[in-house]
Amino acid sequence: MPSIDTRMSEGRQGSDGEPRGGLLVAVWATLKRDLTLLMRRRSEVLNPLVFFALVITLFPIGISPDPELLATIAPGLLWVAALLAALLSLDSLFRSDYEDGSLEQLLLTPQPLAMLGLAKVAVHWLLTGLPLALMAPLLGIMLALPSGSYLTLAFSLALGTASLSLIGAIGAALTVGLSRGGVLLSLLVLPLYIPVLIFGAGAVQAAIMGDGAAAHLAILGALLALSLMLAPWAIAASLRISING
């Protein structure tokens, strides 16, 4: 497999030596690099999933194993636990790049930092949000989640965690330069997560009641569109502050 450096240079060499096809090549290279790096550190990918399962295990022990009670609170529990698991993995989003200096190189590239940051967030979602969404129905069975809502659960989580990754990346970028940013990160990000939680858990509940899950999912999609539009700029500005500080 050719190294990333050669891939980048393949794209950059135009006939006259000028950079060519810059943005797409850079975004693609960032995507590949981050995916490769994360796939080599599998435990980092698995940790949020294990955390998700563990937290869900705690609730029947702490509240009651009664299936009827669990079924009523299951949508909220699953969503809150998935949200916390996604939050847990945020701190490492820019951390290793900050420590080994690759973040500075990203800042120096001629391509807009917002797009490269977006690529990193996309990788974070692919390896955190999406697995969480796929795993949630399994934990839903254990919480006696009423049938008929499993597909909505997975879909709402897949849609919602994408917004969570985008909003959370702003907090991660703001705190990456701080030695103990982890607790601060949750203080910054959790209040901003509330709308996603409301409509995500609402979608599952609506699916159980059999009315209007589509409306909730549509609003989740709208939130995602809005954060896709605005978050990359905030992430780029925050990264610049953290690097220069």
Place this chain on the structure above:
Amino acid sequence: MGKIWSFIHKLGSPKWFYGISARLMPWFWTAAVVLILAGSVWGLAFAPQDYQQGNSFRIIYVHVPAAFLAQSIFVSMAVAGLIFMVWKIKVADMAAAMMAPLGAAMTFIALFSGAVWGVPTWGTWWMWDARLTSMLILLFLYLGVIALRGAFSSRDSGSRAASVLAMVGVINIPIIKYSVDWWYTLHQPATFSVTSRPAMPMEMWAPLLIMVLGFYCFFIAVTLMRTRSEILRRESNKRWVREIAGEQG
């Protein structure tokens, strides 16, 4: 037009701001004290009782102005942050830094007075009422901005990070507010509602209006005063600050 621009440009200079604020501050303090005193006396002693809530409704004269300020201060903090980020005007950042604790305090007062009001009207200290919930979230947003500013060892980075967070927060406040409203109507039947009372008679809302104006004057006066001390602190190595310090001994 030229005059306005030069006024705005001059506002950016800490020294000039220090001078003009000294002249403005007494006016705002006087207005704040007079308005708050008049509003309190009128509202607490002379406004008629509410036919449902009796005298307990009078807490509105603290609760509503505090809630107004809680939201307005966050918006002005974000605007100051934007001015600081775009035009690098340091006074704007100093003002934003001074506004944050006041805004958090106002949010807390609004929450606390809401909880106290809840005892006679709802029979409980806390209900997951839509407005109370979004106020609570606003308090967390304030605490986040204050904590983030304090976490940076370099003041400039802390200022810029807090500005970005304030702007992100101000975009999110309406989204949070509407989603909490939606959540509330979806999950909880409105058994008690403060809003379903008939429209207030003039004798009730006039003191409220005076109180709101008084609170705004108080906010401006406190911000001017605290920004002045922050200017002295941050510019303490400048000659004009030393001269002031020298004059006063």
